[in-house]
Amino acid sequence: MGIGFLLWTRACFAADTVRPSSPINIFAPASTPASEIYHLTLFVFAITGAMFVVVAGLLCFAVFRFRARKLYEASEPPQIYGSNQIELAWTVIPVLTVVVLFLATARVIFAIQDAPKPPAALDVTVIGHQFWWEYRYPSLGIVTANELHVPLSHLNHPTSTYLRLTSADVDHSFWVPQLAGKTDLIPNRVNEMWIDPQRPGLYLGQCAQFCGVEHAKMLLRVYVDTPEQFTAWVKDQHRPGNQDPSVAAGRRVFETQACMNCHTVTGTAATGRFGPDLTHFMSRSTLAAGAAVNNAANIREWLKSPDHFKQGSLMPAMQLSDQQLDELVAYLSTLH
Amino acid sequence: MADQVLTIPDSLSVSPPQIADETFLERLHGWVVTVDHKKLGILYVLYSVFFLFVAGAEALCIRIQLLRAHNHFLSAAVFNRFFTMHGTTMVFLVGMPILFGFANYLIPLMIGARDMAFPRLNAFSFWLTAFGGLLLYFSFIGGFGLYGVGSAPDVGWFAYAPLTARAFSPGHSTDYWALALIVSGFGTLGTAINIIATVLSMRCRGMTLWRMPLFAWLMFVVSGLTLITITPLTAAQIMLLIDRYLGGHFFDTQAGGSAVVWMHFFWIFGHPEVYVLVMPAFAIANEIIPVFSRKAIFGYPAMVAASAAIAFVSLGVWAHHMFTVGMTSVSNAFFTLSTMLVGVPTGIKIFNWVATMWGGRIRFATPMLFCIGFLFQFLLAGLTGIMLSVSPLDWQLHNSYFVIAHFHYVLVGAIVFNIFAAIYYWYPKATGRMLSERLGKWHFWLFLIGFHITFDTMHFLGFMGMPRSIYTFEPDRGWDRLNMIVSIGGFIQGVAVLIFAVNLVWSYYRGQPAGDDPWDAWTLEWATASPPPEYNFATEPVVRSRRPLWDLKHPEDPDWRYEQ
Numbered sequence: 085m086g087i088g089f090l091l092w093t094r095a096c097f098a099a100d101t102v103r104p105s106s107p108i109n110i111f112a113p114a115s116t117p118a119s120e121i122y123h124l125t126l127f128v129f130a131i132t133g134a135m136f137v138v139v140a141g142l143l144c145f146a147v148f149r150f151r152a153r154k155l156y157e158a159s160e161p162p163q164i165y166g167s168n169q170i171e172l173a174w175t176v177i178p179v180l181t182v183v184v185l186f187l188a189t190a191r192v193i194f195a196i197q198d199a200p201k202p203p204a205a206l207d208v209t210v211i212g213h214q215f216w217w218e219y220r221y222p223s224l225g226i227v228t229a230n231e232l233h234v235p236l237s238h239l240n241h242p243t244s245t246y247l248r249l250t251s252a253d254v255d256h257s258f259w260v261p262q263l264a265g266k267t268d269l270i271p272n273r274v275n276e277m278w279i280d281p282q283r284p285g286l287y288l289g290q291c292a293q294f295c296g297v298e299h300a301k302m303l304l305r306v307y308v309d310t311p312e313q314f315t316a317w318v319k320d321q322h323r324p325g326n327q328d329p330s331v332a333a334g335r336r337v338f339e340t341q342a343c344m345n346c347h348t349v350t351g352t353a354a355t356g357r358f359g360p361d362l363t364h365f366m367s368r369s370t371l372a373a374g375a376a377v378n379n380a381a382n383i384r385e386w387l388k389s390p391d392h393f394k395q396g397s398l399m400p401a402m403q404l405s406d407q408q409l410d411e412l413v414a415y416l417s418t419l420h
Numbered sequence: 421m422a423d424q425v426l427t428i429p430d431s432l433s434v435s436p437p438q439i440a441d442e443t444f445l446e447r448l449h450g451w452v453v454t455v456d457h458k459k460l461g462i463l464y465v466l467y468s469v470f471f472l473f474v475a476g477a478e479a480l481c482i483r484i485q486l487l488r489a490h491n492h493f494l495s496a497a498v499f500n501r502f503f504t505m506h507g508t509t510m511v512f513l514v515g516m517p518i519l520f521g522f523a524n525y526l527i528p529l530m531i532g533a534r535d536m537a538f539p540r541l542n543a544f545s546f547w548l549t550a551f552g553g554l555l556l557y558f559s560f561i562g563g564f565g566l567y568g569v570g571s572a573p574d575v576g577w578f579a580y581a582p583l584t585a586r587a588f589s590p591g592h593s594t595d596y597w598a599l600a601l602i603v604s605g606f607g608t609l610g611t612a613i614n615i616i617a618t619v620l621s622m623r624c625r626g627m628t629l630w631r632m633p634l635f636a637w638l639m640f641v642v643s644g645l646t647l648i649t650i651t652p653l654t655a656a657q658i659m660l661l662i663d664r665y666l667g668g669h670f671f672d673t674q675a676g677g678s679a680v681v682w683m684h685f686f687w688i689f690g691h692p693e694v695y696v697l698v699m700p701a702f703a704i705a706n707e708i709i710p711v712f713s714r715k716a717i718f719g720y721p722a723m724v725a726a727s728a729a730i731a732f733v734s735l736g737v738w739a740h741h742m743f744t745v746g747m748t749s750v751s752n753a754f755f756t757l758s759t760m761l762v763g764v765p766t767g768i769k770i771f772n773w774v775a776t777m778w779g780g781r782i783r784f785a786t787p788m789l790f791c792i793g794f795l796f797q798f799l800l801a802g803l804t805g806i807m808l809s810v811s812p813l814d815w816q817l818h819n820s821y822f823v824i825a826h827f828h829y830v831l832v833g834a835i836v837f838n839i840f841a842a843i844y845y846w847y848p849k850a851t852g853r854m855l856s857e858r859l860g861k862w863h864f865w866l867f868l869i870g871f872h873i874t875f876d877t878m879h880f881l882g883f884m885g886m887p888r889s890i891y892t893f894e895p896d897r898g899w900d901r902l903n904m905i906v907s908i909g910g911f912i913q914g915v916a917v918l919i920f921a922v923n924l925v926w927s928y929y930r931g932q933p934a935g936d937d938p939w940d941a942w943t944l945e946w947a948t949a950s951p952p953p954e955y956n957f958a959t960e961p962v963v964r965s966r967r968p969l970w971d972l973k974h975p976e977d978p979d980w981r982y983e984q
Contacts (some may be wrong), residue, residue: 108885108897110816121812128810132803139799142774147792150713152781160974161781165982166719166772174771175764182760185810190753192812197749214588249746254583255679257744257819261885265815268745270680271582271673275746288897292744292819292887294576296583297496300890374894395496 108288110261114308115237115281117196117264124192131185196265199278205244206235212249212256212269212291214398215298216360216373226321227348229360230373231305235314237280244280254296260289260306268293281308290374297396303374317367324351325363326418334415337408342400349419359399365419372397384413455539456954457524460546462850464521465843467550468514469924473917474557475509478502480914483907489895499891500574501593505556507577508597511693512604513553515835519700520549520611522842523639525850527615529945529952530633532624532961537617545610552604559596573597576889578690579660581671581682586664595664598657605650605657612643612650619643624944626963631983633943633966634717637724638703642696645731649692656685680745687738695734698830699727701838702769705791708845709773711941712788713780716979719772720966726765726772733762743811744818752811759809766802770795785939786860790841793868797833801826804879819889822882828875840867840920847927848934852950855931859923867916873909877902942967 113119210232211218219228234245249258251269258277259266267277281287291302309317327335335352338344344354350363365371369378375393376382385392387409390399404412442450451459482502485494494502524542528535536542559572573593575583584594619640623632660682662668669675671682710717717723739747739755747755773795782788804826808814817823840863848854886899893899937946946969948957965971965979 110883110885118816121816124810125807125813125816128807128813132806136799136803139770139774140796143777143792143795143799146774146777147782150777150780150782152714152783160714161779163716163977163979163982164718164775164779165716166722170775171719171722171768171772175768178764178767182757182763185806186753186757186760189756189810189812193749193752193756196812197752254588255580259819259885259887261816265812266744266818267815270745272676272678273680273746289885290887290890294500294580294583294819294889296588297500297574299500300496300892303894 108261112262114283114285114287115263115279117277117279118262120192120196121265124188127188128185131181135181201246201278202242202244204241205246205278207246207248208232208234209248209250210258210269212251212253212258212295212302214253214296215291215302215394215396217258217302217304218252218360224318224321226318227361228321228364229368230303230370231307231368233307233309233314233317234279234281236284236308236310237282239282242280244278246276246278249275249277255293256291256295256302257293258289258304259292260287260304262287263289263306266292281306284308284310284313298394301373301375301394301397303370305370305374320367320420321364323364325349326420327351328418331411331415331418334411334413337404337412338415341402341404341408343402343412346399362416362419365416367420372399380413380417383416384409387412453543455535455543457528457536457539457542458850458952458954460542461521461523461525463546464517464524464549467553468518468521471509471513471553472518473921475506475514476914476917478506478509480910482506483910485891486893486903487907488904489893489897489900491892494891496891497574500576500889501572503889504573504576504597508556508573508601509553510831511577511697512601513549513556515697515831516608517549517553518839519642519697519835520608520615522700522704522846523615523643524611526846526945527618527636527639528622529849529948529956530636530943531619531622531627532944532957532963533618533622534956536614537622538614541610542614545607545614548607548610549604550607552600552602552607555603556596556600559593559600578686579682580686581660581679582673582677584660584664584682585672585674587674595661598660602654602657605654608646609650612646615639615643616647624957624961624963630721631963631966634706634720634723635703635943638699638706638727641727641731642699642703645692645699645734646696648735649689649696652685653689656682656689659685680742683742683745684738687741688735691738691741692731692734694827694830695730697835699730701794701835702727704838704842704845705773705794707941707943708787708791708841709776709795711939712783712785712791713777714783715776715780716967716970717772718775718778719768722768723772726768729765730762733758733765737762740809740811740814743814756809756811760806763802763806763809770799770802785844786855786857786864787841787845787939789861789864790837790844793864794834794837794841797829797837797871801829801833804829817882819887820882821878821886821888824888825875825878825882828878832871833875837867840864843924845939846945847924848938849945849950849952851928851931852934853927853931854934854938855923855927859919859926863916863919863923866919867913870909870912870914870916873912874906875909877905877909881906937969940973942970944968947972 111122113122207223209220209222217230219232235243237243249267249269250273251271253271256269257266258269263279263281264277267275285308287306287308289304291299295302339353344356346356346359348355348357348361348363370376371378371382371386372394376386387404389401390397454460481494482499485491485499571593573596575589575594579597583589619636659668659670663670663672669677671677671679673679706717706723737755737759739751740759743752808817808823808826844855844860881899881902884899886893934950936950944961947961965983967979971978971980
């Protein structure tokens with residue numbers, strides 16, 4: 085049956101796996117940890133599938149073969165109380181199966197968890213917040229949110245990405261099924277996981293540990309960039325925040341209302357850290373951790389009433405006037 | 421040894437005294453002050469069935485909300501309350517009380533005793549459990565929360581720290597949750613102690629431990645396991661309340677506490693809890709499958725040994741709920757192995773049930789239908805459990821709909837199926853009337869079909885990356901169609917349960933009279949009247965084998981010739 089599951093999901097999504105925004109699927113791995121797990125999954129499905137066929141077959145046979153022909157027959161069948169030989173056999177066979185499964189599993193556990201870190205690996209610190217993701221690239225000096233950019237890796241010269249995971253508030257869990265299994269983000273603790281994606285594109289995921297009201301909209305987007313794309317992205321992120329004088333009115337709103345208490349725009353007075361860094365806000369394709377597409381209309385709606393996209397978001401509705409909203413949207417739209 | 425055998429029909433000769441006309445208030449008073457194990461057993465079952473409807477309704481609201489992407493039936497906050505209350509209710513107010521209810525009703529009858537060892541403790545335990553449940557539900561009106569926090573608990577039935585800290589969960593909803601579980605937990609402990617004492621000290625003459633019905637054996641094991649597992653839960657709840665109100669820092673990560681310690685406490689309760697729930701379901705299967713296959717249970721000593729082994733191993737597997745929290749590779753490997761090992765005694769049980777049916781004459785009455793459904797679903801649940809014990813696979817599937825599917829296969833496919841089987845099987849004993857077989861078959865087939873539509877489909881959603889506990893999902897994820905199917909299955913199950921409710925009420929007034937032994941069964945409860953008199957047996961029965969009524973019905977071929 086496991087194989088059935090597998091063929092079914094493969095058939096449904098085989099064509100989609102190369103497209104960005106493909107439906108998520110653990111059977112379309114694009115990175116070593118995910119594909120190690122995928123191959124182990126096939127093995128486990130084969131063994132459990134065989135067990136299912138044998139035992140369910142015996143069960144169905146017994147139910148069919150030994151059914152009473154009439155509801156109440158006078159005579160009783162021969163009474164059998166047990167058999168030590170048979171019971172020993174069906175104790176030993178499962179024990180042997182467990183040994184085989186365990187050895188296969190242990191190999192993958194150690195291969196993933198204790199893999200040596202390649203020298204060219206990129207470090208990223210991931211910090212979970214209610215209900216968004218903060219990414220910090222210490223070696224590159226980049227801080228961004230919600231949309232993770234990582235370089236493509238080749239099997240021959242891996243440029244893996246090592247994620248150091250922690251949380252600013254409650255437990256969260258980082259899960260992008262096509263890249264790796266999930267790892268929890270726990271306050272007061274640093275966990276580590278790694279990915280070495282081998283196909284460029286966009287991979288989706290979301291928080292997998294219940295973290296409060298808006299757990300459902302703590303979405304994840306991972307962009308796997310070719311080396312050129314990644315270099316260009318890094319260069320963009322290094323530029324200081326835009327200070328276009330034509331949107332000075334909006335900037336003033338940003339800095340005089342409470343926005344700057346929570347958000348940072350590099351090169352300005354805004355250095356808040358409670359919410360996402362907005363220095364290169366427009367370089368992201370979504371806002372509110374993936375709850376809406378990042379365009380002027382949605383930004384305006386989001387500023388006016390965060391509950392519209394995200395009922396329990398910690399961003400307050402700031403009660404801005406229409407004019408202030410227009411100015412603020414104009415300002416934010418220049419933060420490329 | 422039983423050198424002189426008091427024949428069991430002696431106990432039949434005394435019919436229950438016909439109770440003279442009592443007013444409604446007198447009867448109600450009788451139920452409230454009762455210390456009779458049978459009345460308490462029935463109270464437990466009725467109480468649990470009531471909460472089964474409540475938590476089932478919550479599940480259906482959850483499924484309406486998830487019919488399609490971005491649905492607006494429930495708000496995020498209400499959804500979170502509903503899935504928290506659904507889980508908490510099903511585990512603590514349905515699963516445990518109903519199974520302890522069966523134990524209460526049946527163990528004294530099965531071992532030929534007049535009551536439990538401590539009847540007053542028994543009543544006390546029931547009322548603690550009952551008021552614990554009411555306390556939990558009072559939170560809907562009493563647990564004033566701040567904006568976005570709500571009234572009823574909304575932190576998940578696992579209530580992971582630090583989401584339960586006052587910083588993230590202001591208001592009193594989490595307090596209601598903790599206090600309700602402490603109160604009902606003490607009730608559970610009382611019942612567990614009572615069952616252990618009853619089994620050890622109240623057995624009738626001739627009933628050695630090796631002649632005890634497997635139902636009593638398994639409940640004995642379960643009670644021991646309960647004593648071990650409820651304790652850390654209660655401790656953790658008290659620590660949580662200390663954190664919240666007395667400035668403790670056990671789980672307060674902002675002051676250096678540990679979120680992971682809560683997980684350890686919770687799961688060292690939570691995993692054995694699964695076996696506390698599923699072993700009574702095994703116990704029910706151990707009684708029903710032999711009777712409807714017309715054969716003795718295959719490998720009685722192995723069944724007892726396997727139960728004890730499951731209880732023991734289950735105490736060492738809790739961290740398989742924590743494969744994703746960043747344990748070392750060695751710990752992950754250890755808990756993978758220990759979890760897989762549970763499969764061995766569990767496998768023995770499944771094989772022995774199939775062997776019991778092998779060569780029998782299987783009667784497909786409703787209790788047996790539910791038990792066959794149980795066997796099939798429990799097999800699948802065991803196999804998906806093996807998949808999840810493989811920790812790398814768990815890194816993918818943990819907290820996904822695959823896990824939801826897996827544990828509902830255990831909790832519904834195995835446990836609820838056997839609860840229904842038990843109600844169909846013992847209802848005639850408790851009320852003196854049979855449940856309608858025709859409605860029973862409708863109930864069974866609709867429930868089976870609905871169950872498979874819902875929970876088979878959920879496995880696929882897990883493969884496709886849908887996490888649990890989300891109140892809505894994005895249209896671009898491709899989960900729409902499958903969620904629609906899951907919800908439809910849920911409603912089919914809802915209809916089946918309504919048929920069951922109708923059957924319970926209708927048969928109470930109009931069902932066929934059952935007689936003392938409608939199923940031609942072999943354990944002692946069928947030797948007395950239906951419903952049994954208050955004193956159970958007029959004279960103390962004396963038994964010589966595991967199936968005293970078989971010996972009585974087949975004097976030419978009694979069991980005690982074959983048992984050591």
